[in-house]
Amino acid sequence: MTDDDERLRRWRLLLGADPLEASGEGQLELDGDDRVVDRALAALYDRGARQDAAGSRTAGLGASAPRVTQWLTDIRSCFPTSVVQVLQADAMERLELATLLKEPEFLAAMTPDIHLANMLIQLADVLPERARAAAREVVRAVVEEIERRIRQRTVATVTSAINRSARTSRPRPSDIDWPRTIAANLRHYLPEHRTVVPHRLVGHARRRTGVQREVIVALDQSGSMADSVVFGSIFAAVLSTMSSLRTRLVVFDTAVVDLTELLSDPIDLLFATQLGGGTDINGAVTYCSQLVTKPAETILVLVSDLFEGGDRASLLRRVRALHASGVTMLALLALDDSGTPAFDHALAGQFAALGVPAFACTPDVFPEVLEVAINGGDLAVWAQAEAAARAEGPAGG
Incomplete structure (x- = not known):
C-alpha cells in the first residue's frame, strides 16, 4: 500500500462513508479488520447506522441485544483498552442505554437472555449506579434460569460418577x-x-468422605467466549456446592485472575469478569498447574477457542507435563448453545496429539463430560460419538 493509499484509508475510517455516495463509487473499499472497525464506528457515530445498531425504540433493547453484544466484541478486538473505554462511554450517551435501563416499564418489558446479560456485564464499568442495580437484577434472572436448567442434572450425574468410581x-x-x-x-x-x-x-470400596476430585475451570475471557464465560461460571458455582469436589475458577485474558472466592455468589462472580482483551493461555495453564496437588484426582477444564497470543511452545510443554503427571485435562472450544465455534484448528490438533481432547460442548451435555472424566473414560472417543449422534439428528438420519 502506498503512502497515499494509507492516508486515504485513515481518512475513510475517520470520516466514515459519504452518505451522498450511496453507490460507493469513488470511495475507498475496505476489507478485513478495516471493515470491522468501520462498522463499529458507524454504529456509534453515523446517524443512520446508529438507528440500526440501537434498534427500534418501540421494540426495546431486548431485540437488539445480540447486535450490541457483537459491537462490544468488535471494539474490544480492534482498539486498545483506553479507546474502548471512550467508545463505551459514548455508547452510553449516544445510544441512551443507561437511560433505557433506568425506566421501570422498559425493564418490565425486557426479556432477560444470555445475550442481554453479556451486554450488561461488558458495560458494567460505565453504567451509572441506578442502571448498575437494574443490570444486576436482569443478570440475576438469567443466572437463576440457567442454574435451574443445569443444577439437578449436574449434581446427580457427578455424584453418581464419583460413587461408581469407588x-x-x-x-x-x-x-x-x-x-x-x-x-x-x-x-x-x-x-x-x-x-x-x-x-x-x-x-x-468404603465410601470416602470429604474431597474426592479437584476440578479447575479455566475460562478464556476474550469477547468471542462471552456465552461460555457465563455458562462456565455458573457451572463452577454449582460444582463448588458439592462437598465431594474442590472447585477452583480461574479467568484469564493477558492476565490471570483466581475468582474461586466468589463462587458462592454467581452474580458477583460474573460482574468480576472482564470480557474482551488478549489471550494468554500459557499463562493461565501455568497458574492452574500450580494449583494441582493430586494429579490423578484433578480434572482441568480449559474453556477457550485456543487463539493463543502467548508462548505456544511453552503452552504445549505445559500441557504435555500435566497430562503425563496424571491430570485429566480437556479443552472446551465453546460451552454454549451456539453450535460449532471458530477456533484454532492447529492448536486443537496439537492438544489432541498430546492426549488432551478439544471439542465444543453444550451446557446440557457438560455433566456427561464430567462423568466420563471422573470415571477415567476416553473423552476423545466420547466426543466423536457425541458429534456423530448430533450429526444423525433425533430421527437417526
Missing part, C-alpha cells in the same frame, strides 16, 4: 456387589454344582 475388585464381604460379581464370572459357571465360582469379586 468400585473395587477387592471388596470386604459386606461390600460385595453380588449381581455384578455373578455377571463378571458367568464363564466360570460349574453345571455339575449349579454354581458360579467367583474368580473376581466386584464391590464398592
Whole structure:
C-alpha cells in the first residue's frame, strides 16, 4: 500500500462513508479488520447506522441485544483498552442505554437472555449506579434460569460418577456387589454344582468422605467466549456446592485472575469478569498447574477457542507435563448453545496429539463430560460419538 493509499484509508475510517455516495463509487473499499472497525464506528457515530445498531425504540433493547453484544466484541478486538473505554462511554450517551435501563416499564418489558446479560456485564464499568442495580437484577434472572436448567442434572450425574468410581475388585464381604460379581464370572459357571465360582469379586470400596476430585475451570475471557464465560461460571458455582469436589475458577485474558472466592455468589462472580482483551493461555495453564496437588484426582477444564497470543511452545510443554503427571485435562472450544465455534484448528490438533481432547460442548451435555472424566473414560472417543449422534439428528438420519 502506498503512502497515499494509507492516508486515504485513515481518512475513510475517520470520516466514515459519504452518505451522498450511496453507490460507493469513488470511495475507498475496505476489507478485513478495516471493515470491522468501520462498522463499529458507524454504529456509534453515523446517524443512520446508529438507528440500526440501537434498534427500534418501540421494540426495546431486548431485540437488539445480540447486535450490541457483537459491537462490544468488535471494539474490544480492534482498539486498545483506553479507546474502548471512550467508545463505551459514548455508547452510553449516544445510544441512551443507561437511560433505557433506568425506566421501570422498559425493564418490565425486557426479556432477560444470555445475550442481554453479556451486554450488561461488558458495560458494567460505565453504567451509572441506578442502571448498575437494574443490570444486576436482569443478570440475576438469567443466572437463576440457567442454574435451574443445569443444577439437578449436574449434581446427580457427578455424584453418581464419583460413587461408581469407588468400585473395587477387592471388596470386604459386606461390600460385595453380588449381581455384578455373578455377571463378571458367568464363564466360570460349574453345571455339575449349579454354581458360579467367583474368580473376581466386584464391590464398592468404603465410601470416602470429604474431597474426592479437584476440578479447575479455566475460562478464556476474550469477547468471542462471552456465552461460555457465563455458562462456565455458573457451572463452577454449582460444582463448588458439592462437598465431594474442590472447585477452583480461574479467568484469564493477558492476565490471570483466581475468582474461586466468589463462587458462592454467581452474580458477583460474573460482574468480576472482564470480557474482551488478549489471550494468554500459557499463562493461565501455568497458574492452574500450580494449583494441582493430586494429579490423578484433578480434572482441568480449559474453556477457550485456543487463539493463543502467548508462548505456544511453552503452552504445549505445559500441557504435555500435566497430562503425563496424571491430570485429566480437556479443552472446551465453546460451552454454549451456539453450535460449532471458530477456533484454532492447529492448536486443537496439537492438544489432541498430546492426549488432551478439544471439542465444543453444550451446557446440557457438560455433566456427561464430567462423568466420563471422573470415571477415567476416553473423552476423545466420547466426543466423536457425541458429534456423530448430533450429526444423525433425533430421527437417526
